[in-house]
Amino acid sequence: MSKIKVDISFAQSVITEEGQAVLGLLDLVRRPEFEEVVRLFLECSGSVIVSGMGKAGIVGNKISATLASTGTASHSLHPADAVHGDLGRIRTNDIVLALSHSGESEEIIRLIEPLKQREIKLISIVGDPQSRLAVHSDIALCMGMLTEACPLGVAPSVSTTCMLALGDALALTTMKSRAFGAEDYARFHPAGALGRKLITVGQTMWFRPDEPLPVAQLDDTVEQMLAKNETTKRRGAVMVTDAGGKLSGIITDADIRRLLAKKGADTFAVKCSEVMTPDCKRVAQDTLAAEAMAVFHKYRIDELPVVNAKGQPVGLIDVQDIVAIKIVG
Known part of the structure; x- marks a missing residue:
């Protein structure tokens, strides 16, 4: 010393x-x-x-x-x-x-x-x-x-x-x-730990305004739902809406697999309203991505509909979207 x-x-x-x-x-x-x-x-x-x-x-x-x-x-x-x-x-x-x-x-x-x-x-x-x-x-x-x-x-x-x-x-x-505000700050800090905490759902979801969304209506059959969404870029889940376009529920690929195991070929004639998970979890575009991750973890789900102030779907966020930006929930 x-x-x-x-x-x-x-x-x-x-x-x-x-x-x-x-x-x-x-x-x-x-x-x-x-x-x-x-x-x-x-x-x-x-x-x-x-x-x-x-x-x-x-x-x-x-x-x-x-x-x-x-x-x-x-x-x-x-x-x-x-x-x-x-x-x-x-x-x-x-x-x-x-x-x-x-x-x-x-x-x-x-x-x-x-x-x-x-x-x-x-x-x-x-x-x-x-x-x-x-x-x-x-x-x-x-x-x-x-x-x-x-x-x-x-x-x-x-x-x-x-x-x-x-x-x-x-x-x-x-x-x-x-x-x-926080969203402005995140826009200037997309790669930093602070910025990642402030990124919103709207900044992370794949879908952009006017893009086709994976959507079906309550009265559609599973066959009609699949036909409507054949060309959408993500088919891990389909959002189900009522006649006014408001979100009513969600159908995931796991829901379809379970239905096929139970009903076989009759699956395609089943109405979406009978398959969907009603009153599903949903988030707004200005929800923080970290908050969305907390929802994914708490309810053990992989897909979250994104809705506007009227409750109408404007996007869909996957748990992998948030994992990709290294958000820790």
């Missing part, structure tokens, strides 16, 4: 200093400038371009990613690349969010003039309200000059933590304001 002493009390002071600094941002969030930035993000018809140098740039990448995943189009842009041709990535309907604690990072300052020439909105998260970046921004969110938690007082720590917290506050307040 090394005899080098580890100063745990110093580690605690780092957490304390950063936490206190983040709480100090509450006054900034209450200022009208914060709400104005959120409204600009909401009204932006382009993208929010986030730029910062060094550690601020790394924080900017995370802020941009959070914006993009919560409903606000966003990209990050390295300021050095920007002044070497990548300014062409910025459109006139974009907004630039620049991060710099000092407000004097040369690479960031060099962006000001070309942005102003093109009348592109410039918002900054900055420490020094008298800095060139703050003075020339359309809106400056000034955190104040913060003392870093580093033993030397120089390594970005408190300042970058505050930038990140303020960026999260902007992104998530914008998200809440635009009523970005």
Whole structure:
């Protein structure tokens, strides 16, 4: 074991200093400038371009990613690349969010003039309200000059933590304001564990609007049911509807096998109403896939009709549809 002493009390002071600094941002969030930035993000018809140098740039990448995943189009842009041709990535309907604690990072300052020439909105998260970046921004969110938690007082720590917290506050307040919901979030996160939990039945079922569904009517015979659904892409089950098109029950392939074993050739003359499972379980399109999986498990079934608000079939979901996206019920 090394005899080098580890100063745990110093580690605690780092957490304390950063936490206190983040709480100090509450006054900034209450200022009208914060709400104005959120409204600009909401009204932006382009993208929010986030730029910062060094550690601020790394924080900017995370802020941009959070914006993009919560409903606000966003990209990050390295300021050095920007002044070497990548300014062409910025459109006139974009907004630039620049991060710099000092407000004097040369690479960031060099962006000001070309942005102003093109009348592109410039918002900054900055420490020094008298800095060139703050003075020339359309809106400056000034955190104040913060003392870093580093033993030397120089390594970005408190300042970058505050930038990140303020960026999260902007992104998530914008998200809440635009009523970005669970289904929207899942659409942007189809491969992630969080997204899979939020995927709806409507996003997982095979059938799409106007596609032929495996459907029969109460008075149809089994022979008529089979003929009607000969070309449907899935025949593991058929949904049975009444004269008004409302779901009355379901007939599975297992139901047909049992009926054949009992009645033989007479099976084909039996009415669907006599074979079906009445009042079967069903789900809506906005039901979470995880909830549908719970129904599959609880009732030991393989097929679930999907119905609209009137109780009419709009799709059919198989347990394998949900297994394929690795939903755990």
